[in-house]
Amino acid sequence: MLHKSNPPDLLHSLAEFTGLIDRDDLAASLCITLFEMLQADVMDFYRVTHRANQRPELHLLVEFDQQGIRQHSMEQLRAKQSPTPHTADGFLASALHSNSGLLIDPTGLRVILCLNRQNELYALLDFRLKNGLSAADLRMLQGIVRIYENHIALLDYGETDTLTGLLNRKTLERQLLKIVSSLQNLPSTEQLQQLSRDDETNYYFLVVLDIDHFKRVNDKWGHLFGDEVLLTISQIKRQNFREVDYLFRFGGEEFVIILGPQTRASVAMALERFREAVAQHDFAQIGTITISGGITDIRPFEVLSMTLGRADLALYAAKEGGRNQMLFFDTLPESQIQSGSEELF
Numbered sequence: 525m526l527h528k529s530n531p532p533d534l535l536h537s538l539a540e541f542t543g544l545i546d547r548d549d550l551a552a553s554l555c556i557t558l559f560e561m562l563q564a565d566v567m568d569f570y571r572v573t574h575r576a577n578q579r580p581e582l583h584l585l586v587e588f589d590q591q592g593i594r595q596h597s598m599e600q601l602r603a604k605q606s607p608t609p610h611t612a613d614g615f616l617a618s619a620l621h622s623n624s625g626l627l628i629d630p631t632g633l634r635v636i637l638c639l640n641r642q643n644e645l646y647a648l649l650d651f652r653l654k655n656g657l658s659a660a661d662l663r664m665l666q667g668i669v670r671i672y673e674n675h676i677a678l679l680d681y682g683e684t685d686t687l688t689g690l691l692n693r694k695t696l697e698r699q700l701l702k703i704v705s706s707l708q709n710l711p712s713t714e715q716l717q718q719l720s721r722d723d724e725t726n727y728y729f730l731v732v733l734d735i736d737h738f739k740r741v742n743d744k745w746g747h748l749f750g751d752e753v754l755l756t757i758s759q760i761k762r763q764n765f766r767e768v769d770y771l772f773r774f775g776g777e778e779f780v781i782i783l784g785p786q787t788r789a790s791v792a793m794a795l796e797r798f799r800e801a802v803a804q805h806d807f808a809q810i811g812t813i814t815i816s817g818g819i820t821d822i823r824p825f826e827v828l829s830m831t832l833g834r835a836d837l838a839l840y841a842a843k844e845g846g847r848n849q850m851l852f853f854d855t856l857p858e859s860q861i862q863s864g865s866e867e868l869f
């Protein structure tokens with residue numbers, strides 16, 4: 525039985541969460557709405573991530589019980605270097621593989637809601653109740669889930685670039701801010717501030733990518749062909765990176781990727797694989813296209829323009845050095861950094 529059956533209160537809660545644009549805040553707000561509405565003992569919100577040919581992974585983002593609410597973000601979980609997915613018990617595991625929107629265990633006191641995004645499982649809400657739910661309660665729950673899913677779809681629409689479907693520039697600023705904030709709360713902040721990078725530690729990296737001689741493509745084949753190249757490269761990018769990597773179209777023919785936390789070597793490997801996949805792709809009529817990239821680590825206490833500035837310097841060096849290559853900022857000679865920094869910072 526619904527604990528809070530007062531429609532104005534429920535409407536107020538719904539209005540609150542549809543006013544939010546941050547997905548972590550949205551998850552917490554949904555939990556608060558439902559926790560207040562149901563006679564729940566415990567409520568857990570899991571984000572589900574997918575990788576090609578692997579089982580979906582669960583990440584516990586919100587825990588709510590009689591002690592209160594504990595909220596985590598994907599960035600916090602990753603920055604703590606504990607991206608280890610949550611181990612699912614039997615009921616959670618069955619929810620991961622079911623197409624149903626709602627699962628109720630035989631006692632009627634444990635319920636899992638499946639939240640979808642673009643026909644893919646996006647999150648699971650697992651709650652334990654004091655009393656079972658009536659048919660009317662279930663319909664109400666399903667309605668709230670649909671409002672949440674529609675809101676996520678609208679947020680996606682506002683955060684993506686229409687041509688490529690990648691995240692847009694506005695979203696990059698917000699995402700970087702979240703990562704930088706999660707880094708500055710770590711005990712190892714000092715080490716992350718140091719300029720030199722070791723091979724074993726995991727860092728976040730930002731990469732700026734630029735299509736080589738793209739103007740020639742537009743000039744020779746026209747903008748429609750140019751747009752097709754942008755689209756194809758975005759698709760190759762999606763196939764080569766994980767769902768948890770952030771892929772942005774920064775503007776025109778420039779792309780940004782945020783990777784991590786991972787080692788320098790694994791970033792180099794992923795980017796090399798992507799560079800090769802583009803270089804080996806046969807672009808209809810046009811033939812071969814290559815890309816260049818500049819890579820830098822993301823440091824605590826810095827703003828986007830500083831991170832981008834370092835990556836841009838490395839990209840510039842990659843172009844100067846013959847294109848079709850990815851360069852780390854910290855491999856540039858001091859003279860190149862000095863002269864570039866004067867222009868950029």
Ligand SMILES: Nc1nc2c(ncn2[C@@H]2O[C@H](COP(=O)(O)OP(=O)(O)OP(=O)(O)O)[C@@H](O)[C@H]2O)c(=O)[nH]1
Nearest residue numbers: 734735736737738739740742747750751776777843
């Ligand atoms: N088709 C298409 N072209 C775009 C878009 N945005 C930017 N461009 C084109 O991208 C080209 C960028 O050219 P430049 O910055 O001069 O550099 P480039 O030819 O790529 O050469 P390098 O970067 O030095 O290798 C210009 O011709 C822009 O018009 C877009 O959305 N669609």
